[in-house]
Amino acid sequence: MVASPTLRRISVTLEHNPYEVVIGAGGLNRLGEELLAAGIQPGRRILVISNPDVADPYGEVCLQSLQQQGFNADLLVIDAGEDRKTPATVASIHDAAFEHRLDRSSLMLALGGGVVGDMTGFAAATWLRGIRVIQVPTTLLAMVDAAIGGKTGVNHPGGKNLIGAFHQPSLVMIDPDTLSTLPVREFRAGMAEVIKYGILGDDELFQSLEEGPAPDSAAGLGSDRLETILERSAAAKARVVAADEREGGLRAVLNYGHTFGHVVETLCGYGTWLHGEAVAIGMVAVGQLALNRGSWTAKDAKRQKQLIQRCGLPNAWPDLDPYAVLHTLQGDKKVKDGRLRFVLPTAIGHVEIRDNINRDEILRCLDQLQG
Ligand code: NAD
Numbered sequence: 001m002v003a004s005p006t007l008r009r010i011s012v013t014l015e016h017n018p019y020e021v022v023i024g025a026g027g028l029n030r031l032g033e034e035l036l037a038a039g040i041q042p043g044r045r046i047l048v049i050s051n052p053d054v055a056d057p058y059g060e061v062c063l064q065s066l067q068q069q070g071f072n073a074d075l076l077v078i079d080a081g082e083d084r085k086t087p088a089t090v091a092s093i094h095d096a097a098f099e100h101r102l103d104r105s106s107l108m109l110a111l112g113g114g115v116v117g118d119m120t121g122f123a124a125a126t127w128l129r130g131i132r133v134i135q136v137p138t139t140l141l142a143m144v145d146a147a148i149g150g151k152t153g154v155n156h157p158g159g160k161n162l163i164g165a166f167h168q169p170s171l172v173m174i175d176p177d178t179l180s181t182l183p184v185r186e187f188r189a190g191m192a193e194v195i196k197y198g199i200l201g202d203d204e205l206f207q208s209l210e211e212g213p214a215p216d217s218a219a220g221l222g223s224d225r226l227e228t229i230l231e232r233s234a235a236a237k238a239r240v241v242a243a244d245e246r247e248g249g250l251r252a253v254l255n256y257g258h259t260f261g262h263v264v265e266t267l268c269g270y271g272t273w274l275h276g277e278a279v280a281i282g283m284v285a286v287g288q289l290a291l292n293r294g295s296w297t298a299k300d301a302k303r304q305k306q307l308i309q310r311c312g313l314p315n316a317w318p319d320l321d322p323y324a325v326l327h328t329l330q331g332d333k334k335v336k337d338g339r340l341r342f343v344l345p346t347a348i349g350h351v352e353i354r355d356n357i358n359r360d361e362i363l364r365c366l367d368q369l370q371g
């Protein structure tokens with residue numbers, strides 16, 4: 001008899017839609033059982049949405065796990081590059097929902113990275129005014145960030161994720177075994193978000209990444225260390241989401257490194273840097289801004305930069321026109337009432353939100369980063 005894997009559990013304690021993030025190697029085989037445990041009745045229709053990179057290795061095991069527990073599961077394979085994260089692709093998911101006669105008791109299940117997760121979540125949020133969704137993330141970035149917290153959506157030609165809805169999943173199932181097929185560059189991009197959680201609230205997590213073998217691949221980390229990283233990161237995200245589900249205030253701390261990161265993504269051209277790589281560069285940049293303000297120390301700035309490097313991530317600011325940077329910053333979604341908002345580090349494990357940063361400070365910071 002094969003022993004059941006030990007699963008770690010994190011509760012996302014929302015008032016109206018509480019749910020669990022379940023983490024464990026082999027978890028994909030336990031998906032059907034976990035859905036039953038989450039109160040989903042056997043016989044329900046479930047449309048599993050995935051893309052070829054993920055459906056080929058994991059689609060069948062996912063379907064089997066659901067069907068064995070009596071769910072009426074089918075697989076829809078879509079193209080899911082960032083350039084296909086569009087209303088048209090969501091419409092194709094709705095077409096499949098119609099063909100498979102998904103009713104209000106049915107579910108959609110996202111099996112893939114953040115692109116599949118965001119689109120499936122949005123399709124579920126809008127089908128019949130909202131049916132339940134299950135997130136089964138298969139990239140590190142989606143495991144620690146995108147799958148948790150209910151932000152769903154697609155891109156508009158005017159910008160990323162401009163069309164969307166909050167729609168919390170009923171369950172998030174993280175099976176770290178699926179990371180074995182993820183390209184290492186994608187894994188490292190996910191590590192940027194893990195470092196982010198260390199800076200914004202978990203100094204022990206940060207320190208653990210500084211010690212032992214470099215955390216720059218799933219295989220190199222080993223299963224126990226990897227699961228602990230997943231657990232602490234998911235717990236960090238769950239805490240913030242539970243405190244501020246709709247980003248009224250605190251949730252904005254999750255944008256640490258993202259304001260400058262967004263500039264890097266936009267000005268270098270989408271596709272030059274992966275999102276996580278741009279966030280890594282953005283964290284170094286905002287670290288310099290905080291250093292100039294005297295709000296954190298040169299020692300902590302150095303530790304952050306070294307850890308980013310240790311994870312195989314870029315940490316050098318690209319050669320960009322400072323005025324183009326300012327212009328792009330003004331167009332950022334995080335601009336509130338015309339004031340630029342930054343999440344600034346104050347220590348390893350602590351950040352603050354500031355909207356009193358002026359143009360000259362930013363220009364000085366950019367000059368130092370490029371010099
Ligand atoms: P992604 O979904 O594009 O996946 C990256 C690549 O890895 C793709 O080519 C995919 O096919 C492949 N892949 C996925 N899992 C695999 C596996 N196990 N084995 C082999 N290949 C695999 O990228 P991502 O980084 O996961 O997600 C980025 C998206 O997430 C962006 O669109 C971003 O806007 C969104 N996002 C959303 C939130 C949120 O809160 N909803 C948070 C962060 C990011």
Ligand code: GLY
Pocket residue numbers: 145146148149151251254255
């Ligand atoms: N990734 C940012 C958030 O979920 O709010």
